[in-house]
Amino acid sequence: MSNESKKYLLNEKEIPEAWYNVITDMPTKPRPMLHPGTKQPLKAEDLYPIFSEEASRQELNTTDRWIEIPEEVRDMYKIWRPTPLVRARGLERALDTPAHIYFKNESVSPVGSHKLNSAIPQAYYCKQEGTTNITTETGAGQWGAALSLAASHFGLALAVYMVKVSYNQKPYRRSIMQTYGAEVIASPSMSTKAGRKIITENPNYQGSLGTAISEAVELATSTPHCKYTLGSVLNHVSLHQTVIGLEAEKQMAMAGEYPDIVIGCFGGGSNFSGISFPFMRHNFSGERSTRFIAAEPESCPKLTRGIFQYDFGDEAGYTPLIPMCTLGHNFAPANIHAGGLRYHGAGAIVSQLIEDKLMEAVDIPQLETFAAATLFAQSEGIIPAPESSHAIAAAIREAKRLRESGESKVILFNLSGHGLIDMASYDRYFAGDLANYQVTDEQVRENTKDLEKLM
């Protein structure tokens, strides 16, 4: 077991004072997001009807390398940050690998995932600017849970559109949101035009993040004093998550090591960006040559098999056009249990980094992720979220490769959340009810063939 695993802890004074804006250091900047109507590069003002003004400005900020974290936000971070960095000796031993494996434990937040890192500043900026109501979508319910806590702290009313398959698979996440005082609606719903259209066309549709985003954006833009917030994909969300990597950098130094490989699971990119970007700046400056690996599900392989093209962030096409690695905004992923990874595209920054080969991606079958999760639980004592298990599975693949080659490299992965509210998924795994879902080339072609016409 894990009694040998060593924790590296920081003092709360060492919570970062600024987030790191990776765009300022990228050799090729991401192409601009485009206004969905005019197809012109987006201006911050174009986003003001949807997001808080500060989040809108951060979204398009390509000049400030460091962006100050407000004191009120740092104060709330203190509830659970800095999070531990752990040397996973139990897992190393179970794998009999010469690799040194570390993980950053973001599961210790009150809602059990990294999502709170961005929920707090987003709710804070809305409150500062006089917003009374906020709305959002949620897949597995992690983002909704995080935002519910943040909204309740800042006294905002919150309506969450929850992807229908998760609403039914993960009733406890729904109860968590309700406990914090949020209203939760299964998506697609009859409460919006976007939802009604989808239900009419396909009454059994179990929902997707893309659809839920359309519903939430529609509510925000049609309701006074109501703003929308997003838990992933966008630049400002990745920015907020850099607290993960900035802390991990200090903690790796305490351990006297520096990662050769950094791994994060990948839905829209926020936790991967959070752990990776601060380390990436040392690659950009030429000091280091760390490998960065995003681990995505085999059933939703936008980084490994999608195309790089302007696409919408949502099903109905309400969002700006984003230059992304995408499977097409109408892509309906299989109902895998890593609900937070069922999203059709990657954010603009990560998509450019993949295009420029400054990072890598792997796609992992569902059964391999649950096998990895079980091994991790038995060797380190923590039951991981099905999403995070993709990062664990990718770390295990690398550690096994190092066992073959005999090299002792340092692997760091992000444990984005715990799985204690996902035990129904583990039940299905143990009962032998889970399957792998491959996407065919034909499906990818079919889903992306019309994207050029958007331009």
Ligand SMILES: *Cc1c(COP(=O)(O)O)cnc(C)c1O
């Ligand atoms: C939402 C979520 C993810 C996926 O989202 P990213 O933005 O890609 O990080 C991964 N892990 C957990 C625990 C999540 O809640």
